Amino acid sequence: MISAEQIREHVLHARPDAGLELISNLCPSCQDSLLVAAEDAVEVARLLRDDPELRLDYCSNVTGVDWPERPVRTPPGSAPAGQRMRAEVAARPGCFEVVYHLFSMSLKHGPVVLRMRTENRSDRVRLPSLTPIWHSAEFQEREVFDLYGIRFDGHPDLRRLLMWEEFEGHPMRKDYLPPAEDDVREPFAAARNRMVQ
Amino acid sequence: MRLVEPEGFGANGVGGGDGDERLLELSMGPQHPSTHGVFRMNVVLDGETVVRLQPVFGYLHRNHEKIAESQSYLASIPYTDRLDYFCSLSNNWAYVRAVETLAGIPVPERAEYIRVILAELTRLQNHTVFLGFLLGDMGGWGTALMYAFRQREEILDLFEALTGSRMMCNYMRFGGCRCELPSGWMEQARAVVAGYPAFLDEMEQLLVENEILVARTQGVGVVSAEKAVNAGLTGPILRAAGVDYDIRKVDRYGIYDRFSYRVPLGEHGDTYDRMMIRLLEMRESLKILQQAMADLPEGPILHSDVQVRNLCPPEGEAYCRVEAPKGELGFYLISDNTARPYRYRIRPPSLINLTLLEEMSLGMKIADVMVILGSIDIVLGEVDR
Numbered sequence: 001m002i003s004a005e006q007i008r009e010h011v012l013h014a015r016p017d018a019g020l021e022l023i024s025n026l027c028p029s030c031q032d033s034l035l036v037a038a039e040d041a042v043e044v045a046r047l048l049r050d051d052p053e054l055r056l057d058y059c060s061n062v063t064g065v066d067w068p069e070r071p072v073r074t075p076p077g078s079a080p081a082g083q084r085m086r087a088e089v090a091a092r093p094g095c096f097e098v099v100y101h102l103f104s105m106s107l108k109h110g111p112v113v114l115r116m117r118t119e120n121r122s123d124r125v126r127l128p129s130l131t132p133i134w135h136s137a138e139f140q141e142r143e144v145f146d147l148y149g150i151r152f153d154g155h156p157d158l159r160r161l162l163m164w165e166e167f168e169g170h171p172m173r174k175d176y177l178p179p180a181e182d183d184v185r186e187p188f189a190a191a192r193n194r195m196v197q
Numbered sequence: 198m199r200l201v202e203p204e205g206f207g208a209n210g211v212g213g214g215d216g217d218e219r220l221l222e223l224s225m226g227p228q229h230p231s232t233h234g235v236f237r238m239n240v241v242l243d244g245e246t247v248v249r250l251q252p253v254f255g256y257l258h259r260n261h262e263k264i265a266e267s268q269s270y271l272a273s274i275p276y277t278d279r280l281d282y283f284c285s286l287s288n289n290w291a292y293v294r295a296v297e298t299l300a301g302i303p304v305p306e307r308a309e310y311i312r313v314i315l316a317e318l319t320r321l322q323n324h325t326v327f328l329g330f331l332l333g334d335m336g337g338w339g340t341a342l343m344y345a346f347r348q349r350e351e352i353l354d355l356f357e358a359l360t361g362s363r364m365m366c367n368y369m370r371f372g373g374c375r376c377e378l379p380s381g382w383m384e385q386a387r388a389v390v391a392g393y394p395a396f397l398d399e400m401e402q403l404l405v406e407n408e409i410l411v412a413r414t415q416g417v418g419v420v421s422a423e424k425a426v427n428a429g430l431t432g433p434i435l436r437a438a439g440v441d442y443d444i445r446k447v448d449r450y451g452i453y454d455r456f457s458y459r460v461p462l463g464e465h466g467d468t469y470d471r472m473m474i475r476l477l478e479m480r481e482s483l484k485i486l487q488q489a490m491a492d493l494p495e496g497p498i499l500h501s502d503v504q505v506r507n508l509c510p511p512e513g514e515a516y517c518r519v520e521a522p523k524g525e526l527g528f529y530l531i532s533d534n535t536a537r538p539y540r541y542r543i544r545p546p547s548l549i550n551l552t553l554l555e556e557m558s559l560g561m562k563i564a565d566v567m568v569i570l571g572s573i574d575i576v577l578g579e580v581d582r
Contacts, residue, residue, distance in 0.1 A: 027512060028299065028301030058427075065531065101527070105442045108447050136427065136430075137429075139552060160255075161254055161255065162258040172260070172262065
């Protein structure tokens with residue numbers, strides 16, 4: 001089992017200028033993750049997949065996480081053990097995160113957790129798509145686009161996956177408000193009216 | 198249904214230019230006896246041959262993840278039953294294991310054994326019904342399915358005796374299981390397991406050398422090992438392509454390292470291999486069941502120190518997966534040390550196993566598409582969540 005820190009060093013050895021940051025996870029699962037800069041993500045992903053020592057050929061899980069802007073509750077450093085993550089989260093401005101869980105089917109190790117962050121939650125929500133590296137990300141990135149509104153550059157077919165095309169908004173965002181009850185009763189009213197006309 | 202001009206669909210050299218070269222765009226589903234639920238495919242046909250296929254999802258979407266993020270950890274366990282509603286116990290296990298990993302909750306040994314027994318019984322009945330439905334998709338509607346249902350019902354009787362429900366079992370809890378085995382349950386379970394090989398022999402005899410079945414499945418919907426890995430296929434359809442990857446062996450979760458069993462692998466990655474893999478896996482599951490039932494220890498079934506209600510795991514995150522009958526079922530949880538998960542994500546094997554559906558179907562006949570879809574084994578409760 002290779003640790004996230006070892007993978008980080010391995011990648012930095014091959015690509016010294018890649019933006020790669022270790023995010024530690026202090027809960028009992030001990031699954032640390034690597035935060036990769038958006039502009040380096042495709043290159044780093046290809047390296048992770050093709051490197052003979054890593055061979056992370058299988059991208060299992062892709063998902064989004066919403067981190068809205070939050071006031072700082074505990075100053076970083078003074079948080080008790082196990083609470084450091086909240087201090088980090090609270091101290092930074094809001095963003096969306098995309099999390100990839102990678103495994104190696106040929107070498108049978110993993111998970112390696114790869115994360116990317118958008119610059120904010122409003123107008124700068126583009127991230128590079130990793131579908132060209134791992135085909136398994138295709139539907140899952142579509143789902144993240146659908147439910148979180150993150151746009152993936154380089155995705156071959158970026159459409160909504162679960163909600164219908166006419167749907168407005170992104171329901172998994174923490175600040176999403178469900179529509180009024182009248183609209184819920186007739187979710188396809190707009191589409192039907194258009195057909196009648 | 199509508200006719201479309203061939204431009205853009207690459208129908209080179211088809212037809213004689215008198216109008217017959219037009220392609221047919223067909224919307225299959227969401228109401229279709231062989232789409233296994235409300236699943237739709239937009240298929241473009243050149244005669245009977247598939248030239249393009251686009252799956253359409255979402256008809257059963259209820260945003261399970263959003264609902265789970267608004268309630269306690271415990272309250273989501275019954276909801277996981279409704280993901281892959283054939284395999285509620287596997288879903289329970291995947292979820293409680295994720296919470297146990299997140300919060301560091303130990304599980305008593307007896308509960309681990311019961312979980313293995315229930316997970317393998319679930320695999321048995323899932324694969325049994327799979328064979329029945331697949332035969333139905335090939336046109337043998339009814340007979341094979343009834344044989345399969347009759348056999349499955351014996352296992353569902355066991356589930357009902359133990360949990361109170363045939364399919365929505367809601368049985369596992371953080372740190373163990375909900376209730377003790379009722380008296381006589383183990384004897385009944387042993388009898389079911391002992392009677393299973395005879396059913397498998399019968400089914401195998403019906404299937405393996407049947408000329409029609411061989412013609413309908415061999416060489417149909419072939420997937421290479423390399424593409425299967427890259428597209429994230431998991432479970433029996435990955436192993437049918439020859440990739441040795443079974444999470445029970447790789448992660449050795451629970452107590453699977455104590456049992457002796459083999460992982461069957463296919464050679465061709467076609468529909469026939471995907472079907473036979475299930476038959477072979479059932480025989481291996483029976484081996485695990487016999488060993489687990491023989492070794493089942495006495496003891497508590499729920500860890501006594503665990504706060505099942507209002508559980509507040511420490512801050513952090515965990516991704517945890519099990520080998521569900523349909524593939525890798527994973528749960529990804531982020532806790533912010535409150536009683537509700539900050540992020541609750543399901544990695545659904547049924548959805549991701551459909552990634553290569555178009556590639557498997559291209560160049561095949563429209564009737565083969567149903568067989569290929571059937572051989573992937575999806576449940577829409579899990580695809581759409």
